[in-house]
Amino acid sequence: MEELYTLEREVGRGSYGVVFEGHMSRTGHRVAIKRLPCSNPESVELYLQELWAMRATAKTHVNVIALHSCLLQTGPGTLKPLNPGKLPLRLVESVLKGRVGGAQQGQDRTVKSFNLRRTNSAPRLQDKTNTTQARAKVQDKATSNHSLTPKRSPNRARKRSSQTTSEQKEPLRCLALWLVMEYCDGGDLNQYLLSRPPDPQRNHDVVLQLCSALAFLHGLGIVHRDLKPDNVLVCVTPTGPAIKVADFGLSKMSACVVNGDPTRQHFSSTCGSDFYMAPEVWGGLSYTAQADIFSLGVLFWAVLERITFMEEGSNQEQLGAYVCKGRWLMPLGEALWENADLQLCIPMKSRRVPPPPGPGMCSLLVDMLASDPDARPSADQLEARVLSALEEDSC
Template sequence: MEELYTLEREVGRGSYGVVFEGQMAKTGNTVAIKRLPCSNPECVELYLQELWAMRATAKNHVNVIALHSCLLQTGPRSLRPLKPGKLPLRLVESVLKGNVVGAQEGQERRNVQSNGLRRTNSASRFQDKTNTVQARAKLQDVVKSNDSSTPRRPLNRARKRSAQSEDEQDAPPRCLALWLVMEYCDGGDLNQFLLSQPPDAQRNHSVVLQLCSAVAFLHGLGITHRDLKPDNVLVCVTPKSPIIKVADFGLSKMSDGTASGDPTRQRFSSTCGSDFYMAPEVWGGLSYTAQADIFSLGVLFWAVLERITFLEEGSTQEQLGAYVCKGRSGWLIPLGEALWENADLQLCIPVKFRRAPPLPPAPGPATCALLLDMLAADPDARPLANQLESRVRSALNEDCH
């Protein structure tokens, strides 16, 4: 690894892997390096989806994270670059067979060794130290918030993607991990960046417009992200203005829906995403299209423009997100869940309940109308991604005048 890149420090850790800040050995340029351990076929499938989507986007849009290269790890110190357009066949085989290719052969080999046959030199023990994640918990309907000025998200509501991690055992050469080398974003994620400084309407408008452009680009390629949220939006700080980057394509799906001119033709069925940003049709277990991304953007835009936050379970770190507040005690219900239960629910934009100051100016009537369209319970009533940027610009200009 040292011949190609130097790992400087860990900058992020999630359900599936670890992200490091690193440097290219030849140029000294700073990069982000994401290690994805190939411990089970479910994880491998997500990794291949992410790799395929990032290769499709390449470096073609300023607001989508750029993939520089991908390396395949077959031993403790054995890495090789993957050729563009190629996938590691052993990983594809793992997904198709439903078990990690090479694991069974390794067990048979150890059985032979234990019977007194000649031992051969094997790779040194290789272990993955990523987080162990519990299976998806069943959602509760209502949970009381605490008395702080920032509402706290309900307990046990998480509907984020999850997977179990396993320690890698010594085995014949096989795919131990994928390493994705990407551009490095020094501003952190959107939560960290926006909530670390006073509200600024012009900055908020820039964030919203850049996200519109990124999602229009992805949908134009037939890519549905399926997990748009502030955690998956990164920020590059520049002297002029921050540059927003959509990242984390592990749950994304690619389709040929644009071939017929209709980007919403392809339908999906698996329930995935993060609860406070999931569309009503996803909550209800219905089939859905790329329009679910537009709902997620609507939640994100509302939170950014009004600086609406909640607290993640077990954390003191504020998160951007809009929701329905029920009852005197202020129970927090995700918008998608609330609209699934009651499609006629009237959302109040701007929000009128208690929030932590300082607050930005409330959205104008044109922006409020657009947000309501993006958050429509009926997916067909939401604007298409290729219409969104022009509609946002028009609404912001109208409200400014």
């Protein structure tokens, strides 16, 4: 069935892609549409990991972002819907061979024309982004048309000899993946919390929902590996914020779940964001799903005490805990890697707004931020530990 997606405006841009607010024209349902340009095999591998993880989670947990559909852009005006459970073989081949098959140098751009014509029953995207983005599109059109329009070789005759259809057919080019996801109107966790007055009950709701999301992901064998406020989205509801874990580009599959517990598969690649990485990741050691627990501990501490920092070259506040080294801030994971016996000062300040976490939550945060991964609680224990700590602190 044909579906027309209309892009309204750009809402986010990162190292790998662009996210637009849009809607399904037939139903008016608002969605987020993420464009991932398939320009190199390293990026393609991350995209396939994200697609795989989002398909694995399906739409079965309220605190994990839902994927509605995935489209493959094979030409400047062609979109092909991907069937559930299948991966585009051309992109898999790109990862295995280390090069993007059928690609031409300079064919990729961060933003291309979104007035994509319908072919067969494929969906379409219609652009209604703002004037600034429209200008960028027009400027880009001059270069993208040059690289995407086939040209006849000057030494080739106008009339070609008869050839079979397969000989005339050009290799399928995979220009981009388009992920159509649920739209979160509250932005990311930084934007949502820091734009509102401190509220202890709201903070507790955020922490509990993140516990539930991580237990669900680890139960499926998914290790996120990049938990941070930027990758937590918020839907505003009449009953409060609905927290959604998102961005699975760095996620990996742990070994199968046995008796409800994920086995301790080890990973070796160093990835994540500095202020949230576990000590073992900082040190280049092999690590397990327990690295996610450390990242969540940093996030919990920052949310409960409203601790923020600004990275060098940025004037945007971000939620995150840290260690002070003179006039410099050091990520907790780095500090604990250098000194495993370092005693963290939780709460960071005795007089804060909102009130600092009580003894129960302080004790839990110390456990989550332990240098030894085995000393940290597992994801399926975390929610019960948080509820117990909050009950203890309310007495």
